Amino acid sequence: MSASSMTHRERAITAITGGVPDYVPTFELVFHQTERDFGGRTFFGTDFEPDPSGLSYMDMVRYNARLHVDIARRWEHSIIFISGGLGRHDAPGRSSALDLAKEIRDLAGDEYLIMCHNDPTFGIPGGSDAMEFCTALFERPREMHETAKRRVEQCEEFCDKALAAGLDGFILCADYCLNAGPFLSPAQFSEFVTPYLKRAITTFRERGAYVIKHTDGNIMPIIDDLVEAGPHALHSLDPMAGVDIRAVKERYGDRVALCGNVHCAYLQSGTPEQIRESALYCLTHAKPGGGFVFATSNCVFRGMPLESYDLIHSLWMDHRDYTEEERRPKAANE
Secondary structure, three states, X not given: OOXXXXXXXXXXXXHHOOOOOOEOOEOXXXXXXXXXXXXXOOOOOXXXXXXXXXXXXXXXXXXXXXXXXXXXXXXXXXXXXXXXXXXXXXXXXXXXXXXXXXXXXXXXXXXXXXXXXXXXXXXXXXXXXXXXXXXXXXXXXXXXXXXXXXXXXXXXXHHHHHHHOOOOEEEEOOOOEEOOEEOOOHHXXXXXXXXXXXXXXXXXXXXXXXXXEEOOOOOHHHHHHHHHOOOOEEEEOOHHHOOOHHHHHHHHXXXXXXXXXXXXXXXXXXXXXXXXXXXXHHHHHHOOOOOEEEEEOOOEOXXXXXXXXXXXXXXXXXXXXXXXXXXXXXXXXX
């Protein structure tokens, strides 16, 4: 295995901008299975948080920041994603995502690419809001467009604050798709989501932010819109919804980097052979030519056996280096 020649941050930036780094980087959107390797430590702002009694707001910020960094170092992640701040422990008038970013930067310097959520677009509505959302699209489209525009403006304002706090960019986490396909029809998506997604990403990139667009589910009916919006990378390319990373790489690999797509259902309840096959499929077909970040097809959620993650981490370690052939861009007819 070759010695690393890049920082994690440099490695991640090279990969998500379509280049070939010293080796394939890896990360996870969320990593909630922390107890085994970190002495029972869990995140604040979750249903399984530690006892917050006696801790100040900044105590909790420092606690979460240290856990983010410890997870990244334990698993050699190149990206740290601040997924949810402190939840109900947020202090009035404070953004825990920004405070966490500053603290992580103090702890780790420029070791990692640090990102947080900042997605203005309409995702799949929650159960109690679904009827109202769908009705508004048909009965009050002008109002929905105005709402979408205001949300973009708010995220543009947050962008400047985030970059000033030491963040490098954003993973946009509005989910658009179920396993069967997009929640909105492709025509509705093109009207109510695409222009605002594109405007936000364009603004973020112009201001120096790196952008990864996340959505689970079957994105294939809207993937042209997602790529056209101009993110640096797409996550998570969900194989449970039939998204084939090989096909996406062949069709779009010269326009957008890819993050994913080890099968999370296999990681939760599959056999070691199924897990191994999925991980190696990603590395075999998405790695050549660069522009790839190895990850699960969702996150390391509660209930996923860490032995499964141990296995894919070991496979990544064994196969992350680029051969000379893999460093060469593939010809269009290959």
